[in-house]
Amino acid sequence: MSGATEGASLRYVAVAKRYGPLTALHPVDLSIASGEFFAMIGPSGSGKTTLLGITAGFVTPSQGQVLVNGRDIVGEPPHRRAVGMVFQNYSLFPHMTVAENVGFPLRMRRVKRAEIAARVQAALAMVRMGQMGDRLPAQLSGGQQQRVALARAAVYRPALLLMDEPLGALDKNLREEMQDEIRRLQRELGATVVYVTHDQQEAATLADRVAILRNGRVEQVGPPHEIYEMPANRFVASFLGEANLLPLEATQGERARTAGGLELAVATSDAASGPEPTLCLRPENVRLGEAAAGLGNAWTATVLEAVHIAGSIRYRLQLPGGTVLLARAPARIGDPVWQAGATVVAGWRPADAVILLA
Ligand SMILES: Nc1ncnc2c1ncn2[C@@H]1O[C@H](COP(=O)(O)OP(=O)(O)O)[C@@H](O)[C@H]1O
Ligand SMILES: [Mg+2]
Numbered sequence: 001m002s003g004a005t006e007g008a009s010l011r012y013v014a015v016a017k018r019y020g021p022l023t024a025l026h027p028v029d030l031s032i033a034s035g036e037f038f039a040m041i042g043p044s045g046s047g048k049t050t051l052l053g054i055t056a057g058f059v060t061p062s063q064g065q066v067l068v069n070g071r072d073i074v075g076e077p078p079h080r081r082a083v084g085m086v087f088q089n090y091s092l093f094p095h096m097t098v099a100e101n102v103g104f105p106l107r108m109r110r111v112k113r114a115e116i117a118a119r120v121q122a123a124l125a126m127v128r129m130g131q132m133g134d135r136l137p138a139q140l141s142g143g144q145q146q147r148v149a150l151a152r153a154a155v156y157r158p159a160l161l162l163m164d165e166p167l168g169a170l171d172k173n174l175r176e177e178m179q180d181e182i183r184r185l186q187r188e189l190g191a192t193v194v195y196v197t198h199d200q201q202e203a204a205t206l207a208d209r210v211a212i213l214r215n216g217r218v219e220q221v222g223p224p225h226e227i228y229e230m231p232a233n234r235f236v237a238s239f240l241g242e243a244n245l246l247p248l249e250a251t252q253g254e255r256a257r258t259a260g261g262l263e264l265a266v267a268t269s270d271a272a273s274g275p276e277p278t279l280c281l282r283p284e285n286v287r288l289g290e291a292a293a294g295l296g297n298a299w300t301a302t303v304l305e306a307v308h309i310a311g312s313i314r315y316r317l318q319l320p321g322g323t324v325l326l327a328r329a330p331a332r333i334g335d336p337v338w339q340a341g342a343t344v345v346a347g348w349r350p351a352d353a354v355i356l357l358a
Contacts, residue, residue, distance in 0.1 A: 007035035007192035008068045008082065008159035010055070015064030017050050017216075024050045025216045027064060032194065032209075037186055039195045039203035041239070042213030048196040050216075052162050055194065056085050068160065079108060081160075084153030084191070088165040090145040092137040092152075098124070099133035102152045109156060123151040126185060143174045150182070154189055161191045165198065179205055200240050204228070212236050228282075233358040237280045244281040244325050245356075251277055254350065260323035265296040265350045278356045283314065285352040286327035288344050289336055298347030301325065303338045313337060317346050 010032040017025040025047040032038045040048045053059030055066060057078035065072045073081055084105075092101050103120045111119070124130050127147040137145055146166060153161060166182070167175040183206055186193050197203050203210045204224035212219045212227065212235075220232040224240070231237035234245055247259040256264045256279065264279065292298045301317040304324070308331060315327040315338065327346060329335070338344045 005157045005159050005190045007190050009034045009070070010160060010192060010194070011065075011067040011070075012051070013065040013067065015051070015054060015061050015066060017047075017054065017059060018062045023216055025054075025061075028218055030211060030218065030221065032192060035190060035192055037183070037193045037195065037206055037208045039197060039207035039210045040213060041197055041200055041203045041210060042219075043239075044198065045215075046213040047216040048198075048213055049164055051213075052085075052164050052194060052196055055160070056083050056162055057081050082158050084156070084158035084161045086146075086149050086153045086161070086163040086166045088168040090137070090142075090149045090169075092145055092148055094137055096136075097133065098129065098135050098137070098140070098148050101137070101148055102133075102155050105152060105156050111156075119155055120151075123155040124148075126154065126188065127151045127181065142170055143178060146170065146178065147181070150185060154185060154191075157189060158191060161186070161189070161193045162195075163193065164196045166195075167202065168197070168199075175199075175202070182206065204240070210240075212239060214239075230354060231280060231356065234278055234280075234356055237356060242283050242326055242328075244279075244283065244286075246279040246281070246323065248277040248279055248355065251355070256355075258323065260319075261321040262299070262319060262323055266353065266355060267350045276358070279353050280356050281325075281348060281353040283326040283328035285348050286315075286317075286325060286346055287348060288315070288327060288329055288338065288346055292345045292347030295347035296350050298345055300343055301346040303340050303342045303344060305340055306338060317344070319346070 012028045012030045014027040014029060016027045042048055050059055054061045057076060061074060066074050099120050102123050103116045106116045106119060124133055127150050129147050167178050195206060209222060210224050210227060211221045214235055220227055220236050228240050237243040248256050249259050250257050254265055254268050256266045299319045301319050303315055304318055305316040307314045311331055313329050313331045317325045317327055319325055
């Protein structure tokens, strides 16, 4: 498979979907650039599959436009769209060989036999399944089946590749390996990718930008690190990574008081008032021991729990007044470790926390 496709640009204009009284998707406006890797994440039922189905043509929107390279494709049947689709459950045809599965979209498009054979072989090589063309899906592992599904979606070089939790059925190691494959495949193809997952880590690993959905609404869109550092609200903050969310009772200038009775120093730029202001502090921004001295916010805390997880230690701490705080510290050899029951000074710089207003 030589040469990259020009990825399609994709734009949703007030796209919504209602099923009788249920609104699966409130009007969505989103623009995805040519060649972008765009992830949609959100809890089950938040509308991810609905939006993908509207894009692929399986679901008819109640209103709105789906512009691919500026042209509205609503109403066009799925097979007329230059869209490749990968599902969680592989959805390979069980009675067809691997090669026949991958060639299926080309046969649907009436491509000549000899060309089909060559393109199938190239697509299989691309997912490192070049030797497996004669097997039946039942003779493959889950990871191999998903490679075949990827090859099938990529074989006609779609300008737009849609994936709905494609790695959801695989175990963790295989998932990480396949993430690398998918990213490589996208670079080789040049396609624009819209990738649905409920795994925030996967989204952050793969995507240039992420949209977070909840109850059929897009809560925030942006590069993963930006959403992580500046979440729009409490839901987003707790959905993407771990966060300490401390409700604030009052803020005034650079001072704030939490509902738990802690008097805090906060960054002035953050000290705005909202209906329910909340301090959002990521666990890795909590410093412990000597590193916490003189930080503007520092308390003597009791360690409730210390858990070693792959290179870092996750602490659950109790601050004066009962507030429970999560902290995460790298577990370097020689660094101090505080065990449950110990006391430790925990602190953070005002600038390392943000105040959320919703
Ligand atoms: N064909 C359908 N008929 C009725 N309700 C549906 C249909 N498809 C999806 N829904 C509802 O729309 C909402 C969004 O579903 P979906 O897009 O599948 O969510 P997600 O993929 O984020 O888990 C859910 O409440 C779901 O029950
Ligand atoms: Mg879904």
